[in-house]
Amino acid sequence: MKKIKFFLLSLFLVLFISCGGGSAKISANLNPQNYPFLGSGKFEGSYFPTQSFRECTPEEVGMDSKKLVKVYNYAANPNIKTEGLIILRHNYIVFETYLNGFTPDTLHESYSIAKSISSCLTGIAIDKGYLTDENVFVKDFYPQWDDLPDSDCRNKITVKNLLTMTSGLEWNEHDYYGDTSQNDAFIMYQSADNYLEYVLSKNCIHQPGSFFNYSSGDSMLLSGILKEATGEDVEQFAVENLFDKIGIERHYWQRDNAGNVITAWGIGLTLRDYARFGLLYLHKGNWDGNQIVSREWVEKSTSPAYQNINWYGYSFWLMPVFSDYQNYNLPSDIYLAWGIHTQQIFVIPDYDIVAVRLGNDNDPEHDDWVETEFLKLVIDCVKDK
Structure with missing residues (x-):
């Protein structure tokens, strides 16, 4: 995980104007034409952006x-x-910018944000009765594991274990930005025609639920489970039960060569559509009066699944993943969906804020983006909680 770096805020602030560069001192009254990334207009009451988003000046929402x-x-x-950044408060856009050739219409690769979306689909499948609960055994959906010896701990792996990265399957996914020759996610992507078969061939080396090991393989197994349980193609299930419900009209979702939907990565959405997903979770799974995924599932997903793993829920990252978050007096209930190259959906319940940052960071272990510093800057913008 990223090393936490110390950032010194300068005493005098120099502004870049919009995406095109330029600088100016802050004036007493900001001219919106000079700061097009700031929202404009009035707050006109509560709403959900199923059809379109509303924006307002930041001051309208405190x-x-x-x-x-x-x-x-x-x-x-x-x-x-950074390629895109959007901040919403009370469902209104107060900040939105696009950089480095990224546009409002660009479908941006989710990377592992897809894991959080797949977790949501799992909750929906449970809500609809396709799955009994998250404690069902993975082997019940994969005949490849029918004849395992009784001593094989793959017999005990549950859907919950997949969601929480505690399957115990042998998997190496430690190096994304250097030597990836031993990284199972890259090996699977580059050489496996059927990702499910690749993961199913792995041995179990830890008792399920006893050891956290970040694994796109765990998330990938959700693909076959969702398809078998619902009787639908996973992408179609997502469109009917999630995307259409919250106003996501355009997307792509990658598949392996065998046609399996990749539930570990591979979704493409616009910046605003990632924000829609964040808003759904901010509102505990409720969208304009309709419960898309149960409140109980959202609360489980965004809380520690195990006492000794307090930084991860059901495919969502929790604040203890940042060792210095308490130094910034950040709320402990912030959570995020997180993909490589620093794709991040931050949900800040205490302040009714969703912030989405998309980018193409080639070395986020050593660059200037520090999540806790960013979150502190955002929360410091709030005048009226």
């Missing part, structure tokens, strides 16, 4: 425009590769 300019400068730092 946020400080000048401080949001600091957020822009942080995200637009040329030492990192």
Whole structure:
């Protein structure tokens, strides 16, 4: 996980103007034409962006425009590769910017944000009775494991274990940005025609539920389970039961050469559509009065699944993953969906905020993007909680 770096805020703030560069000192009253990333208009009451988003000035929802300019400068730092950033409060856009050739219409690769979306689909499948609960055994969906010896711990792996990265299957996914020759996710991507067969061939080396090991293989096994349980193609199930319900009209979802939907990565959405998914979870699975996924599932997903693994829920990351979060006085209930190259959906329940950052960071272990610093800047913008 990323090393936490110390960031010194400068005493004097220099502003980059929009995506095109330029600089200026902050004026007493910000001219929206000079700061097009800031929202405009009035707050017109509660709504959900099923059809379209509303925006308003930050001050309309108790946020400080000048401080949001600091957020822009942080995200637009040329030492990192931010491609899109959006911040919503009370469901209204107060900040939105696109950088480095990224546009509002770009379908951006989710990477492992797809794991969180697949977790949501698992909850929906349980809600609809396709799965009894998350404690069902994985072997019941894969005949490849029918004749395992009784001593083989693959017999005990549950859907919950897949969601929480505790299957115990042998898997190496430690190096994304250097030597990937031993990284199972890259090996699977580059050489396996059938990702499910690749994962199913792995041995179990830890008792399920006893050891956290981040694994795209665990998430991939959800693909076959969802297809078998629902009787539907996973992508179609997502369209009918999630995407259409919250206004996501355009997407792609990659498959392996055998046609299996890749439930570990491979979704493409716009920046705003990632924000829609964040809003669904901010509202505990409820969208404009319709319970898309149960409140209970959202709460399980965004809480520690095991006492000794307090940084991860059901395919969502929790604040203890950042060792310094308490130094910034950040709320402990913030959670995020997180993909490589720093794709992140932050949900900040205490402040009714969703922030989505998409990028193409080639070395996030050593660049200038630090999640806790970013979150502190965003929360410092709030004048009225």
